[in-house]
Amino acid sequence: MNLQYPIGKFECPKKITKEHIVNWIKDIEELPNKIEELVVDFTEEQLETPYRPGGWTARQVVHHIHDSHHNGYIRFKWALTEDMPVIKAYYEDRWAELFDTKSAPIELSLDLIKALHAKWVYFLKGLSSEDLEKSFIHPEGDVEISLAEDIGIYAWHSNHHLAHLQIVANKAI
Template sequence: MTEQQLELLRYPIGKFVCPDIITEEQLNLWILDLELLPERVKSLVNNLSSEELETPYRPGGWTLRQLIHHIADSHHNSYIRFKWALTEDEPLIKVYEEKEWSALFDARTAPIVLSVNYLVALHAKLVYMLKGLSASDLKKVYLHPEGETRVSVAENIGKYAWHGNHHLAHINGLLTRMNW
């Protein structure tokens, strides 16, 4: 497999690029993506066998089971980042070691229904909160320790809408390649 093919498997929808100006229409589309994510994940993975869940979505990548647990873990961390940005003055967030989290026992073995159900509840709370944000809330930021990057609440909405779609594309790609 060529480097270009591997990169396409790794980033099937490309990398996130935040627009210079985030419009209300764009925010609404991102929030809709976040609202629909749990049901989209559920519809794709609900009937997969244990063997299918142990299939990596790309060479060297996580299994589908690990990927589903990763989505829940990542969006859990994002929810906390939103709360920090909204309640503190430019807080420095804590990053988490996603590869190590995905290597833990629960990510490797737990039933996916745990993370799918968690996504349903988490996204219901997240979307409810996001729909009630003011224009000034959207401008609040957190500091990411990698490069001390300032990330606005509005940008974080886009990042996590992209993140969900990014992993949905991983799942769809594998299901298509495997004819499941």
């Protein structure tokens, strides 16, 4: 198994259908409960266990999910209120090394993920077909990303990091 990409890398379909959107939103909606059910009984040792050699600890992964998805939600808002904005990228590897990401109780991010995803999913379910076609520019590679594609990216991102946490959970078995 590729521990860095246990579910593989995101591959966007050439034609994104309504069914894709519905399924991706469902993945985003279900993530908070799936994470909480998985990590609720993690010991401190498990929280400090990296999912792969050189990878983040389970604690860092949980905090990263909040940081990333918080940024993602804002990107959607920018794309709907500005004309193809260039979004602000961030150094996720540096954020993962900050003291709060390395030491804060995961409940802080779990609570934020629950609230964020509830609002984000409500927002996503209200997007029109025209809204889904709106785009932003990601400065890394100067890539245009539609909101439809970005829903898929965040659904993948949700399952990608859930798989990392499952690796840590399985190490304890």
